[in-house]
Amino acid sequence: MRGQPDRPPISEASPDRLCAALDGQPTYRADQLRQALFRTSATGFDQMLTLPAETRAALDQQFRFESLRLLRAQRSTDGTRKALFHTWDGAAVETVRMPTERPGAATVCLSSQAGCGMGCTFCATGALGLTRNLTAAEILDQFLYVRRRASRPAAVDRAVFMGMGEPLANLPALETAAARLAGAAYVGLSARRVTVSTVGLPAGIDAMASWGLPLGLAVSLHAPDDGLRATLAPIARRFPLPALMEASRRYQQAVRRRVTYEYTMLAGVNDARAQAVDLARLLRGQRCHVNLIPFNTYPGAIFRASARPRIRAFRDELRQRGVPVTIRRTRGRDISGACGQLHAGMLAAGAGTRRSNGAAGGRAARPAAGARP
Numbered sequence: 001m002r003g004q005p006d007r008p009p010i011s012e013a014s015p016d017r018l019c020a021a022l023d024g025q026p027t028y029r030a031d032q033l034r035q036a037l038f039r040t041s042a043t044g045f046d047q048m049l050t051l052p053a054e055t056r057a058a059l060d061q062q063f064r065f066e067s068l069r070l071l072r073a074q075r076s077t078d079g080t081r082k083a084l085f086h087t088w089d090g091a092a093v094e095t096v097r098m099p100t101e102r103p104g105a106a107t108v109c110l111s112s113q114a115g116c117g118m119g120c121t122f123c124a125t126g127a128l129g130l131t132r133n134l135t136a137a138e139i140l141d142q143f144l145y146v147r148r149r150a151s152r153p154a155a156v157d158r159a160v161f162m163g164m165g166e167p168l169a170n171l172p173a174l175e176t177a178a179a180r181l182a183g184a185a186y187v188g189l190s191a192r193r194v195t196v197s198t199v200g201l202p203a204g205i206d207a208m209a210s211w212g213l214p215l216g217l218a219v220s221l222h223a224p225d226d227g228l229r230a231t232l233a234p235i236a237r238r239f240p241l242p243a244l245m246e247a248s249r250r251y252q253q254a255v256r257r258r259v260t261y262e263y264t265m266l267a268g269v270n271d272a273r274a275q276a277v278d279l280a281r282l283l284r285g286q287r288c289h290v291n292l293i294p295f296n297t298y299p300g301a302i303f304r305a306s307a308r309p310r311i312r313a314f315r316d317e318l319r320q321r322g323v324p325v326t327i328r329r330t331r332g333r334d335i336s337g338a339c340g341q342l343h344a345g346m347l348a349a350g351a352g353t354r355r356s357n358g359a360a361g362g363r364a365a366r367p368a369a370g371a372r373p
């Protein structure tokens, strides 16, 4: 898929652009088109059978149906599926489909950037640098690719921005993609089923609060103090905890939802009881929930995962202090544990996937996946 494409992807086309493409046709045609595009299993214009054949042919001449090309897929024994896509210019994008507790239902873990420039020291992606921001279509098409190929598309009903990249460093594309995922005229997920995970950019959190969508917000905290946090997530030097906590509180008030704090458990680094006490103090008075994430190691990682008893003790300490907390279930451990590793593995094998500032990407603590997405 190299070379500048001659047609734009249809999933991010504006309403005016779609209307122009349907010029001279009945007004209900635009609704039919959006329905076929965002809500059905059609994997090409030729399968949008609610539209006349000449309309499908005209759309095919004006737009690309999908902006991503599947390069590789893996499937875990636990049902998690992971896909590596290429964009038109060869940027690598990883997407994970995770089964949920509800039978047949699934969540899609989306990447917002190819690589990541945030440099978190516990993350495979962070070691690799940023290739580029993804476009809104490249984000949306990850979700649509998975949903269109599901046996029950409607059961793929959650999206989390927890893949490669920092979503709040790509705000325009994130806003368009989130609005379409949660828009009644588009994919139509409940905004409550779309969660954006950030390493902690206060201005981006404020921007999200202004969108009028009650999206879920997950803040990657990983430490209860700025000193330690800065060693794990260097961006914390620019945005220390007081500014981050204020932005988080503003978000809680604006959207009337609790915020999730993600805390990757690293052996001997951030998993002491005293740190749980500090964390409870930091979060006092907030509408929040803490998600303890067992570290998903990867080749070259400089950290080790906390032992299970240690994680449980940390959880219990938080609970005793009134902080709602759960331990995240790990998924897809048998298939390149962390996000970014599918890409990394292909690079190591000389498969020729493109890299710019570095190599592969992905959050070390993110769930991993498997075969057909």
Ligand code: SF4
Binding pocket: 116, 117, 118, 119, 120, 123, 124, 125, 126, 127, 163, 164, 165, 166, 199, 362, 363, 364
């Ligand atoms: S944890 Fe997230 S923000 Fe940090 S380097 Fe990894 S992908 Fe980027």
